[in-house]
Amino acid sequence: MLKFYFNGSPNPTKVALFLEESGLPFEPVAVDTRKGDQFKPEFLKVNPNAKVPAIDDDGAVVFDSNAILLYLAEKTGKFLPANTPKNRAEMLSWLMFVATGVGPYSGQAVHFRHFAPKDQNHDYAHNRYQFEAHRHYAVLNDHLAGRKYMVGDTYSIVDMALWGWARMAAFVMGDEAAAKYPNVKRLVDEISARPAAARAIALKDKFTFKADMDDEARGNMFRHLKIKAA
Template structure:
């Protein structure tokens, strides 16, 4: 049975999962859950995702939600195909988990709020809170100073090999430009890393998928 990905093409967490599926060369069927119609709040959907958000997967009856957990599962299950994304050596694995925590607490924490103000509010016809936007942009800038220092010494966030931790940044990070900021290109080492990871064939393929989906409703 082909793995099924239930999600919404306009959110950020669904493309995160699709990216890892592409990176690991895993076939999947996409089922669009339209957040604008609140399909994620239907009783049937919430049997599988009780928080009423996207995405979740159905892997031959195994149900899993939360995008990073899904990505970790996929990268672990298909460890021997596609790009290795989870280091197995003890210290390398510890550095990987350190980088994963960085993405959640130092990057996503602020990017999520920046995108909410400048992208999602605009999408809903609301007015951005400029003070909140500027506050989180400044906080993100300070965090990216630390990123730049780390990336001055190595190619990726946990070493010289790409991992899930790097790829987790892409879907939300890509929305920053949509929100009107070029902050991902403002620091030399962050810029080099960002161009590297967003140029990967897996992300190029996901972007094409998203365009196709927005045009004809198919992935």
């Protein structure tokens, strides 16, 4: 059976959404990154990058959430747009836009908004990542104007990839963000209302994850701080 290594953060949650939508059998394996589970040798064999999510599909190992979505969609034939060159090109373009832009800039925006030490470089970094997060969401908002989904006329892995981070827009950019990008919010709200989305979000509740962002958690989540201190 497919093993799904996850926690409740945005990237694993979008993979959980696909698994719940598709009905593909899977075994969830909790990886508590605040406790440092991602650095255990048995997990590093699955993902040498020490990040969640990852899957082990009977020996076929895939890491990076967007690669997993594409792998599972092609494996099952589900949640792909109509198979035309135009749709294929658009799907890959927007999937990589989420992978290389929306996700990384959202993640760094969250870090500098909520977790980074307030040193002399903080304001510049915070402003930089907030600007880029807003820029990416504006591109998405413009693209979704007059469109129901990201690619073609059907709900696909691109929408799932976007949903993983976009449902956290207020945490990424502040409470005003959702109102500033109504087309993104409309798609997020539609996906969040799906029963599979509720199950994907609730998956983490079957396990106990460390909640405190204490010194242990900061050392495991932000290892550059440990290196700097040493």
